[in-house]
Amino acid sequence: MSLYEHFRKDEHPFIDQVTDWLETVENEYRTKLTDFLDPRQQFIVTSLTGQGSAVRCAFFGGADKAERRRALLYPDYIEPEKSLFELAAFELDFPSKFVRMTHPQVLGALLSLGLKRGKFGDIMISSNAVQFVTCADTADYVEQHFREAGRAPVLPKRIELSELKLPDEETTDVQVTVSSLRLDTVTSELYRLSRAKTKPLIQQEKVKVNWKITDDPSFRIEEGDMISVRGMGRCKIVALGGTTRKGNTVLKAEKIGSSS
Template sequence: MSIYDHFRTEEQPFIDQVLEWRKTVIDQYRMKATDFLDPREQFILRSLIGTSDELQLDFWQGYEGAERTRALMYPVYYEPNDSDFAVKCLELEYPVKFVTLKHSDILGALMSLGVKRKKFGDILMGDGICHLVVAEEIADYVRLNLTSIGKSTVKIKELQPEHLIRPTDQWSNEQSTVSSLRLDVILSEAFRLSRSKVTPFITNKKVKLNWKTVEQPSSLLQEGDQISVRGLGRAKLITVDGQSKKGKWKITYGTKKSK
């Protein structure tokens, strides 16, 4: 069985990239910091690297609940430190008395600068505060060029990870059994809705699987998959724990309901 058989066809380019990273670390005896990876990519990376006698794998954990983060692969004899992850934390200052900025505003402003999504991590929003986690190689560019968002002026300063806003919305994790790993079945279980009520969300393009719109209720899920449903919230399939004697799938999943 090929290694690709364990993953989706569209994930093959990322798998090839991971294997190339692994080869570079082993052959050249040097560390490799990845771009920011979403949770599904982190799962694939862990699955492919696993436990190895030739290299180690760590993820930047600047704060609890980090979703998008950088990974570091390095030779077994090397002892990494935080600077090896090449992550910078930035705070956006803006006139909060007159302007309200949303997550989508910040994301749009960064993308309009030509910054690739994989070069920055989570956007953390608080009460009149916005923090960014970015790759060190683009931090100066963002500081110099992100001077306004919409009609609001913006000033940026660097801060230490311990001062980052902590996410307030927590995942609620549960264990259950389901008849199959179909998208509509998992969503029905996660959001306590009938499949007939879940299906229109999918067919009306309101569901994203691993950040890409999916329209097939029969799409099969795998461990590490992340799902967002407009108007309902988010769900993730954490683990698939085998099948019961009656043929049902034992799963652990998480949900975040929309506010």
């Protein structure tokens, strides 16, 4: 059985990249540190470094519960330390009395600096702080050039990783019955939206599956997928249950309050 059969077609290029990383570590006896990976990418890396591999992997994103994390691939005789992940953390100084900073504003401003998404980890927004994590090799550039977000002036100040404050996310168990596993059908049931409203949201690129924009309403959802709708939070598909007498599928999910 081909390795690719376990993953979606659009994930095959990333699988090829991970395979190259593993071969480099194994053949050259050195570590490989990746940019920040989303949880789905982390799952793929973990799957490819399973039993029998001479290469090990570890993940760290600045805090124990960080969602986006860098992967360190290393020979099995090396003991990974947190310093090897080369991270930097920032807190934004901005006129918080007059401005409410949002995740899309901060992310959009960071990307406008000309850096790719993989250079940034979690963006943490709480009632009294806006913090984010970057790769150490881009920290100086961010510190020098990041001056505006959401049309408000900002000043990034470096902080210790121990000062990061991950916001608590409220979760709710949800069970719905769906007529098919199409993205528009599942999203409609999970978010209690009409199909007429759901399809345009998907086509307007406001829906993500596994942290990737997915604009195809017929995209097939699988167990373990994370669906997010802009401004409406996220839902993780925990299990695909049995079928009803009418042939519908029972779907169990975990709804997460905040979106990323």
